[in-house]
Amino acid sequence: MTADDVTASKELGHEAFGNPRPGGGRVAGEFPAPGTTTWGTFDDEHLVAKATARHDASFWHGREVATCGIAGVAVAAEHRGRGLLRGVLAEALAEHGQAVSTLFPTAPGIYRSLGYEVVGSLDHVDLPTAALASVRAPAGTTVRRATAADLPAVDAAYARWAVTRNGPLTRTAACFSAGGGERLAEVSGVTLAEDDDGVVGYAAWTRGPGYGPAARLDVDDLVTLTPDAARALWRVLGSFASVAGTVRLRTSGDHPARLVLPSSTWAAVERRPYMARVHPSALGSLTAGPDDDVALSLRVAGDPLGVLDGSWALEVRPGGSAVARVTDDDRLPTLTPQGLALAYAGTLPAVDLRAGGHLVGGDERTDAALDRLLRRRAPAVLDYF
Numbered sequence: 083m084t085a086d087d088v089t090a091s092k093e094l095g096h097e098a099f100g101n102p103r104p105g106g107g108r109v110a111g112e113f114p115a116p117g118t119t120t121w122g123t124f125d126d127e128h129l130v131a132k133a134t135a136r137h138d139a140s141f142w143h144g145r146e147v148a149t150c151g152i153a154g155v156a157v158a159a160e161h162r163g164r165g166l167l168r169g170v171l172a173e174a175l176a177e178h179g180q181a182v183s184t185l186f187p188t189a190p191g192i193y194r195s196l197g198y199e200v201v202g203s204l205d206h207v208d209l210p211t212a213a214l215a216s217v218r219a220p221a222g223t224t225v226r227r228a229t230a231a232d233l234p235a236v237d238a239a240y241a242r243w244a245v246t247r248n249g250p251l252t253r254t255a256a257c258f259s260a261g262g263g264e265r266l267a268e269v270s271g272v273t274l275a276e277d278d279d280g281v282v283g284y285a286a287w288t289r290g291p292g293y294g295p296a297a298r299l300d301v302d303d304l305v306t307l308t309p310d311a312a313r314a315l316w317r318v319l320g321s322f323a324s325v326a327g328t329v330r331l332r333t334s335g336d337h338p339a340r341l342v343l344p345s346s347t348w349a350a351v352e353r354r355p356y357m358a359r360v361h362p363s364a365l366g367s368l369t370a371g372p373d374d375d376v377a378l379s380l381r382v383a384g385d386p387l388g389v390l391d392g393s394w395a396l397e398v399r400p401g402g403s404a405v406a407r408v409t410d411d412d413r414l415p416t417l418t419p420q421g422l423a424l425a426y427a428g429t430l431p432a433v434d435l436r437a438g439g440h441l442v443g444g445d446e447r448t449d450a451a452l453d454r455l456l457r458r459r460a461p462a463v464l465d466y467f
């Protein structure tokens with residue numbers, strides 16, 4: 083779709099998601115937004131289905147991997163149930179030719195039949211602010227408010243955390259275009275934790291309205307690279323106890339900063355599932371550990387888009403990894419597309435993939451190899467799109 087389709091796209095976005103209607107004197111943002119492509123299906127020149135592909139990048143297995151983020155998926159009410167979704171998604175994925183595609187579904191069932199599976203989630207948890215104030219003081223880690231000059235160090239701390247997980251966006255693609263001043267203006271403050279090595283953590287927080295037990299402090303990012311950084315930042319957040327009863331943290335999976343909390347309260351108030359569809363070629367960028375010397379052949383079967391199916395030979399050796407398509411062999415351990423996504427993300431071990439019907443064939447040796455290669459990092463994502 084082009085700039086000429088902006089009104090039709092926004093009308094469909096209004097209908098599906100309750101976004102503001104176009105017009106009414108509002109200035110429409112750039113369309114398509116920077117770093118994105120929007121695909122539409124037209125019926126008699128009327129837009130009836132759309133999907134936006136974000137040309138993004140995320141960290142998987144210690145590497146930056148090009149990622150097709152799918153957003154804004156909608157089919158006009160009277161045209162639903164005719165399979166129009168498949169057409170726009172297939173176009174978006176084909177344009178990308180990329181190894182990994184991810185999305186936040188409104189319902190996972192919409193995307194399962196297109197080879198996606200829920201591999202993680204973006205969570206919001208509530209913590210009583212007073213409990214954070216009682217965290218033991220760290221030795222040798224200090225805090226201060228970040229300025230625009232500190233943003234490169236903040237980004238470096240984020241990247242140091244993100245590269246240790248499967249799934250976090252790199253935040254460097256064109257879809258992340260906000261400049262330094264703008265980024266700081268989006269929050270009330272960014273607090274840095276520093277030790278002799280420099281920035282070892284930060285919290286980006288926004289003060290909600292009012293004060294008292296019902297007031298809230300929202301923490302969008304809490305990155306802690308050392309236990310003392312976690313202690314220092316929890317204590318800063320805890321210092322709001324007299325004016326904001328709750329700290330709401332945006333997080334994903336198990337947060338290491340939780341390990342230094344004396345209180346066990348970690349109340350999930352919102353959970354947004356994150357789905358992935360993975361092309362087997364993504365296995366070629368696995369990071370080899372010093373003792374890895376693994377050759378494993380796998381098969382993928384059941385992709386409704388017909389792209390992922392086939393047999394693949396994977397080699398992971400100290401010098402690097404490689405994957406190549408080989409002659410299809412139905413005696414190989416066989417993953418569904420969803421099973422491949424769950425395995426690649428490190429979400430489930432082979433034994434659970436079998437129990438869920440996503441892995442058949444192979445044996446204990448191939449299961450152990452899969453787990454050894456793919457379960458080294460936990461899935462996580464901090465950015466909603």
Ligand SMILES: CC(C)(COP(=O)(O)OP(=O)(O)OC[C@H]1O[C@@H](n2cnc3c(N)ncnc32)[C@H](O)[C@@H]1OP(=O)(O)O)[C@@H](O)C(=O)NCCC(=O)NCCS
Binds near residue numbers: 154157162166167189
């Ligand atoms: C979701 C939406 C795009 C689906 O479009 P559609 O043309 O109805 O899709 P289809 O009928 O081709 O169904 C595709 C799959 O989604 C499933 N599906 C559709 N709506 C669903 C729902 N609400 N919950 C779970 N699964 C659903 C169908 O069962 C089908 O799965 P199957 O292939 O395994 O049978 C459309 O209903 C819509 O625009 N909804 C409002 C906006 C929205 O939720 N967008 C998704 C944003 S992530």
